[in-house]
Amino acid sequence: MKVIRSIPDMRQLMSDYRLQKKQIGFVPTMGYLHEGHLSLMREANKENDIVVASIFVNPLQFGPNEDYEEYPRDEQADARQAEEAGVDVLFIPTAAEMYPKPTLMQLGITDRADVLCGRSRPGHFEGVLTVLTKLFHIVSPHKVYFGLKDAQQVAVVDALIEDLNFPIELVGLPTVREADGLAKSSRNVNLTDQERNEAIWLYKGLQHGQQLIHRGEQHPDQVVRAVTEIMQQNLSGTIDYVELLSYPSLKPVTTINQQVILAAAVYFDKARLIDNLLLDQNGEIVARYD
Amino acid sequence: MKVIRSIPDMRQLMSDYRLQKKQIGFVPTMGYLHEGHLSLMREANKENDIVVASIFVNPLQFGPNEDYEEYPRDEQADARQAEEAGVDVLFIPTAAEMYPKPTLMQLGITDRADVLCGRSRPGHFEGVLTVLTKLFHIVSPHKVYFGLKDAQQVAVVDALIEDLNFPIELVGLPTVREADGLAKSSRNVNLTDQERNEAIWLYKGLQHGQQLIHRGEQHPDQVVRAVTEIMQQNLSGTIDYVELLSYPSLKPVTTINQQVILAAAVYFDKARLIDNLLLDQNGEIVARYD
Structure with missing residues (x-):
């Protein structure tokens, strides 16, 4: 695996691959890799000739009171894991x-950016759009891979690629979870033991919502209310939002009769966790977005 | 010369050229080609293997009260001239x-966008940035050519390419003029005979400003005042602005001791004309921006 730190070196290498007609898959990350990232890299490895991953904690997408400084970093472990995953x-x-x-x-x-995480993180998606545009121009990949844990990010990148005619195919892959259901996240290390035990109720709450839809509940308000109640009863953290929206347009719906996202975010002491379920109109999980 | 109207066809062709290691030069235009555009195409032809030109009157860069509908169009003549110019x-x-x-x-x-033409055309450069980003992604050129008549556009595109790491080299080429000095413009056809005769005072006014700088005038206010006076005395149209700014940063300067732009815009009945001189610190014309 090559480790590259300069933009000109990166451009030169990618240009060479392109002239060799290699298909390039790209996994942008902020590092501190976990099974979620690695699943993207493995899939990219299956579908492309060359897999590029980036590690860059982008200051532009963190608000002034957010965890840019505390965001965990471990370059050595990342490099080892990325190589094993086929980067x-x-x-x-x-x-x-x-x-x-x-x-x-x-x-x-x-x-798409003024709901869910965008509401409590002003400027976040502007920073994401900027850094991804830069990375796309530096790497010039054929396909780009994101985890559906950041489903709003996938919806935003979908608009970026579509509206601005990037010659790139977007692939969104399922959230990878711990054995008990907690979504894998680099920020999980910043949870206390008690918070870690509670955190599973993010997923349990969303699952309850899914069951309601599965049993025929068509009113988004009923689903959101039930999920919020469960989370309030079981989580000491502060709920940022529980929302049910169309996907990928992220608009309010009056009836659940299309692809939707049921999503939640909770503030713990030193971490803000997010989770979501992407559901088709029958309440079944959507496994891949492309 | 190939004429292509669909984005997928364009992508396919450009991808083929790239794999053949052809260097691609691109001249984006709104059509109704004149000697200014053709000089860009001829230069692109000298410096590249393949010259691509686009004709697209971009609705997004016209304000609601601007001349999108009246903007002149002549596809047949454009195609003939573009082919002759080496497209x-x-x-x-x-x-x-x-x-x-x-x-x-x-x-x-x-x-860069809140001065000169940007001030009287809100949303204009946002529309320009959007359409150029799209065209750059569709054409994927190595070099892109613009006329310095739209010097503010060149400054804005310079920031677009630089900040977002587009793998593209920007070239700005000199304004082409009629025999009497009027800058060539597609909008000149919308002038009455009297306006056409007067319009030369845009250039004459700017030239007077250049002479003042050449003779040692270092105060931008003095230059702007003198130029404005000459234009007011000789033009029946309404002056939109006369400004002297640093280039390409387009900031006010207190002393003329760097590369500057002296620019003016005038509203006539059915056309708004612009002109400028790009000057080095000695008041000499800068012939090429790259």
């Missing part, structure tokens, strides 16, 4: 390499 | 091809 090229730029001067360009999106 | 591929998409649905993505820029 051919690991791109690890510094912030100075990615942002040599303050950026004048502003990328935004109407819709 | 290999002419891309002419419809608005429905470029915007099959309303775009969710919003591109903006801090600085």
